[in-house]
Amino acid sequence: MGVLWTFLGASSIMVFLDVMYRRLAAPDSKVAELTARILGIESEASMKALTTWGPIVTAIIGVGLVYFAFWTAEKHTGQPGERSRMKPILHALAACAGLGFLGWLMTRRGFESRWFYLLLYGLSASAWLFKQLKDRSPGWVGRLGAFVVVTGLFILVTLNYFPDGYSWSKELSLIMLLWVGFLGASVCAHEGKHIQVGALKKVVPPSMARWTEALGYLTTAAFCLFMALLGYAYAKQALQLEGRFEQTNIPDWVATIAVPFAFAMTMIRYVGSAISAILGGSYGAPPEEEALVAATQAKKGAEG
Template sequence: MAETGKENPYGGRFGILRRIDDWIFNIEMGILWTFLGVSAIMVFLDVMYRRLAAPDSKVAELAARIFGVESPEGIERLTAIGPKASAVIGVALVYFAFWTAEEHAAEPGKQSRIKPILETIFASAGLGLLGWIMVRPDVESRWFYLLLYSLCAGFWLFNLFRERGPDLAAKLVSFLVVTAIYVYITLKYFPDGYSWSKELSLIMLLWVGFLGASVCAHEGKHIQVGALKRVVPPSMSRWMDALGFVFTAAFCFFMAMLGYEYAKEALTLEGRFEQTNIPDWVATIAVPAAFAMTSIRYIAAAFSSIMGGSYGAAPEDESIAAAAAQAAEEGAKG
């Protein structure tokens, strides 16, 4: 692990381990963002598909209640108008979103009136095209989700290559890994239709929750008790941090072993989810995998703390340590 105050975290004896850890972190972040985005889109498309395929209109029912329409002719008329009114309201909301973004992004007096209109036209046309594809019986949902993923991935890659950050290679590797996982799950387990989103979303959110613990360990974002560290002599501070990391690593290892036993039992039973036919162990294996990675990271944080590094430290502690090291370096030069 890099020592405190050093700008290059990959220097020293453990530089290669830190690099591997950062690459794993990028893959975890890719899985987190992808699973969160896919879960949200799945639930949204599930609701949207039910509305597009349903013969009734919720807008018509609401309007009938508000205006007290009870006659069959009036309800039928409202049912015919409902989808059109919903479309108009949707376009208006899209325009309001783009108009608000333009008002906040542009400098005062330089806001464009045409840009939000053009963006609304293209966005509404795109959403309309996607809705038309959804209701076509000859288009399976897996291909529709692959189309959406391709569009989002293309936009993300465009921004990635335009910025060309220092972690470009790591992000590309994580993108390839996440894409391979997503394509495999989509082609093998996505059933037809759109009414199964709840089941797969729960599996993805389970992975998001436990991988989030591992990500927080990498970033030092977990809750840490710093009261004891403040009452011990400064020379013992790093040892107290290391002791806390070791205890946390032991707890995570214990949870990983429990999760392993549970996942092994699920693998033996060969159970599957009802709608997607995904094996039960795909969900349960998230527990031992995430806790094992978290345990390894806390062990690394303990070694880093003993050696005077900042891996796994809380962001404020890391910034304080870096500032102290910089002040000491400037004092030595002076």
């Protein structure tokens, strides 16, 4: 799940940066035009005033929202006698100054997007690294090793393959979203989060329950195999056509291969769930059934 959340977070950040860059670099304001239509502003002087004061008012509201966020956090986390009034203000000013600096960097023509992403990664990684070294929770050495590998790969990919500008991030985020969606289906199969029809379980005799449950898992696995074969044929065709995304120059098969790969993983998980059901296990079972199986096994162990 950590990989999926990382992909989703990275995708959201890239799309957000693309939108922010287009708004910061755009000579006109679509927001101001829409606001003028809503308010019924038609005169040129009023439109000019709206364009001038609109960003200022928006910035003030944004600063207020950031302050409110820090004030709420301070109110709920601090002790009644230890709450500070200046701390949320200082944090809000620092956050707004940092965001303003990042926005200013985005508008600099000589500052390429690869350096901007490296800067963001460096700031985030520094905070994460400081927390790991400070807490030193179990497994922190392994996490540091993985961090070194991921950082090296990120720097290599960023310096050699990231195009200029920010509009390319939409293509990459769509690819990542596709992978997250299909891999998420496999994770849900592992954790028993898919929707299941429970009516049959209530009418089947207890002696046949595990066999009918295994049959259901195997039927789902067969469907996943069918979809994996279709996805493989589609990915093979994309590989032969040698198509590429326009802005990132990423091959098309990088996206399409997610379909057969994820369905194949899901099929394997459902086969494992079927075997587990026959043996009386709880792999792939819904959380409530897994707890019931664990309680039953514990009861049998206590009686034995």
